[in-house]
Structures are given as C-alpha cells and as structure tokens.
Amino acid sequence: MERLKVEHLSYSYVPGGKKVLKDITFRVGVGESLGIIGLNGSGKTTLSYCLCGIIPHYFKGVMAGRVLVNGKDTRKTPLSELASMIGIVLQDPNVQILMPTVEDDLAFALENYNVPREEIKKRLELVMELVGITAIKDENPNNLSGGEKQLVALASVLALDPSVIVFDESLSMLDELAAKRIIAVMQKLKQQGTTLVVIDHTAKGLEVYDKVFVLEEGRVIRRGPKEQLLQDKLFLNKHKIFF
Numbered sequence: 001m002e003r004l005k006v007e008h009l010s011y012s013y014v015p016g017g018k019k020v021l022k023d024i025t026f027r028v029g030v031g032e033s034l035g036i037i038g039l040n041g042s043g044k045t046t047l048s049y050c051l052c053g054i055i056p057h058y059f060k061g062v063m064a065g066r067v068l069v070n071g072k073d074t075r076k077t078p079l080s081e082l083a084s085m086i087g088i089v090l091q092d093p094n095v096q097i098l099m100p101t102v103e104d105d106l107a108f109a110l111e112n113y114n115v116p117r118e119e120i121k122k123r124l125e126l127v128m129e130l131v132g133i134t135a136i137k138d139e140n141p142n143n144l145s146g147g148e149k150q151l152v153a154l155a156s157v158l159a160l161d162p163s164v165i166v167f168d169e170s171l172s173m174l175d176e177l178a179a180k181r182i183i184a185v186m187q188k189l190k191q192q193g194t195t196l197v198v199i200d201h202t203a204k205g206l207e208v209y210d211k212v213f214v215l216e217e218g219r220v221i222r223r224g225p226k227e228q229l230l231q232d233k234l235f236l237n238k239h240k241i242f243f
C-alpha cells in the first residue's frame, strides 16, 4: 500500500492570495524515500506542513486536493492521530526540545498519549539505541551540540513509531559529521520499512533518496530517479541546483 499519497495539492496562506503550492501529485511507498529539492521560497516547508497535517489543521489558508497518510485523509484525521503515523523533524532542533533531560524529553509525547510507563521505558530504550544517544540520556538537551540535539529531536519523533517521517532541512544546520550520523539513522529506518521524505537543498542526504523531485515556485518541475537528475548538468545549472 502507498504510505503517502498526494493528489492535486494546492495551497495559499490567504484566500485569494498567491498559490504557494500548485497542483502537486505524488506517491511514496513502504520503505521508499523521496528527496525534495528546491530553492528558498519554493514551498518546501509548506509542503511538509501539508504532509503531516499542520496544514489544514493549524494554518487556515485555502487547501485544494488531498493528502492521504496510510490511506487516511489528513483533512478528516485529527492532528493527534496523524502524529502517530507521520512525524516531522524540523531544521532547528531547539524548537522541538522541551524537557530538562534527554530521556524526559523523549517520554513527554508518549506520556501525553497515555502510553503506560513500562511501555514508554521499553520504547525509549529501543529508540535511543537506534539513534545512538543512550549515553547522553541524562544530559540537559540545551547543553548538547547541534548534531546531538537533532538526534534527540529525531528520537522524539521515532518514539511515536510513525510509518512516515518528513525531514524539513534537518541536515542544513549540521556539520558534516553530525549530518552523517542522521543519514546513517535514515538508512536504518529505510531498512525497517519506514517511508522517508527528505527535504534539502544540499547533497548531504543524497545517498538515501530513491527518487528526487525538484520544486520551483510551488510546482514539481522535475521528477525521477536521482541518477537521471545528477547526469543532467544543463538542468542543474539552469535551476541553480548544486551538489
């Protein structure tokens, strides 16, 4: 089954205003990963908000078309239910970190979902192991490096066990080494069948992508296997895409 289905999606933040997304259609399957590349202002963050339901539940603009996660229409599914199916990792991990220790931070969302204590403990052990942050579980997240914070933000998304994860420029604030650690986790998630949508304008996550879309002014202007795109130097130069 398709994990993520986007059908003729268009969006404006204000009624009658500029269309920020224009007639976007695509599907991503189980264990498949899609890379979305686009310049600043091309609509990447708006698209990621639509994928995880922040649009239309939080932003009240005008959305046309639909987004289905595991067959469920985001428009008709409450955010709390969507959050356990599709997670989002943002560019700046600081906004996703809320509690005084790494472990408390990870437990926070699960406690809100009334997951039993024993179950929380088990899940967190697994997630911290997967992401490689077990050794820093008692640290204050504010004292960690940017890369470690991003791993904690990713772990807090993974704790909810979503089948789809969206990374919105999650690598762009990280140095090479920290980005490599996140990419290694992305690879593991893929092997476990998690569906990934990785939004970035750099080459950092390239090895993870199965297919790549190029977004320009709210439109998908190019789609296909990444090898094809990489060979098309003319297109890459024309659209200022540099790897």
Ligand SMILES: Nc1ncnc2c1ncn2[C@@H]1O[C@H](COP(=O)(O)OP(=O)(O)O)[C@@H](O)[C@H]1O
Residues within 6 Å of the ligand: 013, 014, 020, 038, 039, 040, 041, 042, 043, 044, 045, 046, 047
């Ligand atoms: N909250 C908002 N209200 C109105 N317009 C917005 C808002 N957020 C983004 N936009 C506009 O939508 C367009 C796409 O922005 P965005 O999705 O953030 O692109 P990207 O993530 O690719 O940089 C831009 O023109 C931006 O000014």
Ligand SMILES: [Mg+2]
Residues within 6 Å of the ligand: 044, 045, 046, 169
């Ligand atoms: Mg953005």
